[in-house]
Amino acid sequence: MSGVRVRFSPAPTGYLHLGSARSALFNWLYARHVGGTFVLRIEDTDPDRSRDDLIDAIVENLAWLGMEGDEIHRQSVRFDAYLEVAEDFVTRGLAYRCDCTQEAVKERLAAAGSAGGYDGFCRDRTVAAGPGVVIRFRTPDEGTTAWDDVIRGHVSFENAVLEDFVIVRGNGAPMFHLANAYDDLDMKITHVIRGEDLVNTTPRVLLLREAMGADDHPVYAHLPLIVNEKRQKLSKRRDDVSVGDYRDRGYLPEAMRNYLITLGWGPKDGIEIRPLAEIIELFDIVDINKAPAFFDVKKLDHFNGEYIRALPTEEFVARSTPWRDSGAAPVPPDLYERLAPFVQQRVKRLDEVAGLLDWVVADAPEPTPEDWRKVMGADGVADVLDGVIEKLADAPWDSASLEQVVLGVGEELGRKSQLPVRLAVTGARAGLPLFEPMAELDRDVVLERLRSARAKL
RNA sequence: GCCCCCAUCGUUCAGUGGCCUAGGACACCUGCCUUUCACGCAGGCAACACGGGUUCGAAUCCCGUUGGGGGUGCCA
Numbered sequence: 001m002s003g004v005r006v007r008f009s010p011a012p013t014g015y016l017h018l019g020s021a022r023s024a025l026f027n028w029l030y031a032r033h034v035g036g037t038f039v040l041r042i043e044d045t046d047p048d049r050s051r052d053d054l055i056d057a058i059v060e061n062l063a064w065l066g067m068e069g070d071e072i073h074r075q076s077v078r079f080d081a082y083l084e085v086a087e088d089f090v091t092r093g094l095a096y097r098c099d100c101t102q103e104a105v106k107e108r109l110a111a112a113g114s115a116g117g118y119d120g121f122c123r124d125r126t127v128a129a130g131p132g133v134v135i136r137f138r139t140p141d142e143g144t145t146a147w148d149d150v151i152r153g154h155v156s157f158e159n160a161v162l163e164d165f166v167i168v169r170g171n172g173a174p175m176f177h178l179a180n181a182y183d184d185l186d187m188k189i190t191h192v193i194r195g196e197d198l199v200n201t202t203p204r205v206l207l208l209r210e211a212m213g214a215d216d217h218p219v220y221a222h223l224p225l226i227v228n229e230k231r232q233k234l235s236k237r238r239d240d241v242s243v244g245d246y247r248d249r250g251y252l253p254e255a256m257r258n259y260l261i262t263l264g265w266g267p268k269d270g271i272e273i274r275p276l277a278e279i280i281e282l283f284d285i286v287d288i289n290k291a292p293a294f295f296d297v298k299k300l301d302h303f304n305g306e307y308i309r310a311l312p313t314e315e316f317v318a319r320s321t322p323w324r325d326s327g328a329a330p331v332p333p334d335l336y337e338r339l340a341p342f343v344q345q346r347v348k349r350l351d352e353v354a355g356l357l358d359w360v361v362a363d364a365p366e367p368t369p370e371d372w373r374k375v376m377g378a379d380g381v382a383d384v385l386d387g388v389i390e391k392l393a394d395a396p397w398d399s400a401s402l403e404q405v406v407l408g409v410g411e412e413l414g415r416k417s418q419l420p421v422r423l424a425v426t427g428a429r430a431g432l433p434l435f436e437p438m439a440e441l442d443r444d445v446v447l448e449r450l451r452s453a454r455a456k457l
Numbered sequence: 458g459c460c461c462c463c464a465u466c467g468u469u470c471a472g473u474g475g476c477c478u479a480g481g482a483c484a485c486c487u488g489c490c491u492u493u494c495a496c497g498c499a500g501g502c503a504a505c506a507c508g509g510g511u512u513c514g515a516a517u518c519c520c521g522u523u524g525g526g527g528g529u530g531c532c533a
Contacts, residue, residue, distance in 0.1 A: 011533040043533060102531070113458085117529070134531055152462070161460055161529095169531040176533050200461055200528045224463080231525065262482085266470035270481035289470075292526065296468055299483045309496075346495040407492065416492045423493095430494035 004036025006191045008062075008069070009043045009180070012054035016061035016243040018295060019195055019226050019234055022260045026223060026288070027193045028067045029261070032280045039187060040069025042076075045179050047171070050076040061243045064253050066276070073187070075179045082174035082182055085212060086135050086167050094211050095137045095167060097129060098122035117163035135168035137177075137208065145203040150221035151288050152196075157203045165204055177201060181208035184218055193221045193285060196292075197233065221285045224264050225292045234295060250323055250350025251300065255307040259300045263293040273306055305348035316344045320353050327354030328362035335360070335440055342432045360437045364427035364449055375423045376457060384409055384417045385424065385454040389447060397443055399435040406435070424453030 008024040010016075016024075031038040040062070044050035055074075062068060075082075089095035100121050108119055118136065127133055139162040146156035167178040184192065184205070199222050209217055225233050234241045246256060254276070262272050267282045308316065317340045324331050331354065339360070343353050358365065367375075375381070387409035395405045410417025422434050425446055438446060 009533085013533090046532060049532080117459090132531090155461075157460070163529090166531050171531075173531085175531070180533085195527095196462070197527055198533080201533085222462085225527070227526075229468095233527070262470065264470090266481090268471065270471060272470075272482060291463055293470090294468060296483070299469070302483055305496095342495095410492065418492045426493090428493090432494080434493070 002035045004031065004034045004190050005039060005188055006031050006036060006193055007039035007041050007184070007187065007189050009041040009183075009194075010058055011043050011046070011176075012049045012051060012058065014054040014057050015241075016058050017234070017236070018241045018243060018246075018260070020058075021061070021065060021243050021256075022226060022263060023194055023223060024062060024067055025065065025257060025260055026265075026285070027191075029280060029283045030191065030193060030285050031070075033283050036190075037070045038067070039071045039073065039189065041073045041183060041187070043176055043179065044074060044076045045079075045082075045174050045176050047076075047173055057244065061247070064247060065243070065257050066253060071187075073183070075183065078179070078183070079174060081186070082179050083168065083172070085182055086174065086178060089137065089167070089211060090135060092211075093138070095135050096122060096125075096164075097127040097133050098136045098164075098166075099127045099130075099133045101132075118165070120164055123164065132170040134166045134170050136164040137167045137204070137211075138164055139204075139207060145206050147202065147206065147217065147220055149199075150219055150285050151224075151290060152199075152222055155199060155202070155222075157200075159203075159207075162203055162207070167208070177204045177208060181205045182212065185209055185212055185214050189218050191221065191285070192218045194223065196222045196225050198222065221288065224289055226263055226295050227292045229294065231292065231294070239295075240297075246300075248351075250320075250347075250352065251304050252307045252319070252350075255304040256300070258307070259303045263295065264289045273303060301348040308344060308347060308350070311344065313341050313344060316340060320344075320347075320350045323350045323353050325354065326351065328358040331357050331361050338440070339432065339437055342436065346432070356432055357437070359426040359428075359431075360440055364425060367423050367427050367429075371423060371429050375419050375429060376453070378415075378420075380413055380415045381420045382454065382457050383413055384415055384420050385450055385457070387413065388417065388421055389450045389454065392443070392447060392450070397439060399439040402438055403435040420453070421450065425449050 006027040008027045010020050010024075028038050030036070040059075042055055044055070086095060090097065098121070105118055105121070108121065109117070112119065122136070123138065140159040143159045144156050145159055145162070146154060149155050165175075165177065167175050169175060183189075202220060206217055228234055228239050240246070243256070247253070257276070258273055258279070261279055261283070265283065265288050266272060267274070267279070311319065317337055320340070320343075324336055336357070339357065343356050347353055347356065388406055391405045391409060392402075395401050406417050406421050418434060419429065422431070423429060425438060425441075426434070
């Protein structure tokens, strides 16, 4: 066990965001790589968000991806410690109380022609504690706050641009910077691996930490953001960001995990799809990329397809069963088991399985006009259909015989006979191998579909 | 506005001064396999944003430009 301690510290949101999942994963991977400790710390300093149901969703999705905290903490039960530190800051003159309303601050800022921040109005006033009174941390007016980021290199901020920020809310609850700085120190976190959207809060945390008496700070590694096709940070409103939604759509956790890892990092040998154990061995935060990465669902689909096909058939059946009956009609389990190998070979998501079997368990869908024209418009289709209808009337009803009959008719006529039969029976040009599923259908049903198609020629 | 960051094929990762006529993967295109599709196989298309330096030598180092992103809450 190395002394490395990393943490994933999400705010409770009721779902696990893709970006958060990736951050968690990189922390977890690094901990496993060096034999360190992965701490899960729920940052529920906002009382409105400190709800068990919001937290459970995150824990469950992390577990789905194969991660669980070696330690689990919750900031809402540690308020006293944070508040004590804040009081200490006030008595030491490092922080002060402020009773400015947010509106008043905004007005003064606007009048001064400034866009944001706080103007230091209460810095030298003496405000008594009370409802609505916040505590602000006094940031230095001079100097710089900087650190050497593992991924970004040297990052530095002029203290002058840092405004005095709130560390305790008017309702008495601590703010995240305070709790975050305190806990990283208290929990002896050695490496902070998190999204780049948090770089600019790092100086605050560093300053707070220093004020708490720390003479060092964790190693920071700010991950590149995951972006959408417009190269913007993934957002809940615009993009599909909920890990749970991907699970519902039939992505395998191991595929999702493997794909997420390739966003911002890649093994030197270029082999992206590989066992977790190998990834843990190869992974290191120093090799993480700086540039934002686009979340490419098509590539995720490819990964997922690879993982699906690699599953032993029984496992594929078991894992795809929750999606089995979501099509036009329920699929009988024994039938599903017989046809599963064919299904497994052609789905990229588990939620596609039912659609492939619709024509077997329900009426065949109406062919698209284009498909109909391309297939049924060919020469000799009527003869093919007539021949197949005739021979199928008393042929043995098993897949081998069906194949023999259909292909046999084609050979006699010197035509490819599968496509017209396929379109007539399944309603589509593409799909499962024809004869095995067709043998599952009753003779009457097949003949009826063939006759109906023949009649429409 | 101010602060911070980023910049190799459409996408993603590799490449850390010469091995690069820049490699892998996804996507796309073409064949092969197959009387469907998919899988598989063989090919193809396709990038170092621009301009200055430094150096015998730059995708790799420095500066600038342009472009993009993030932040700027009593959310985290």
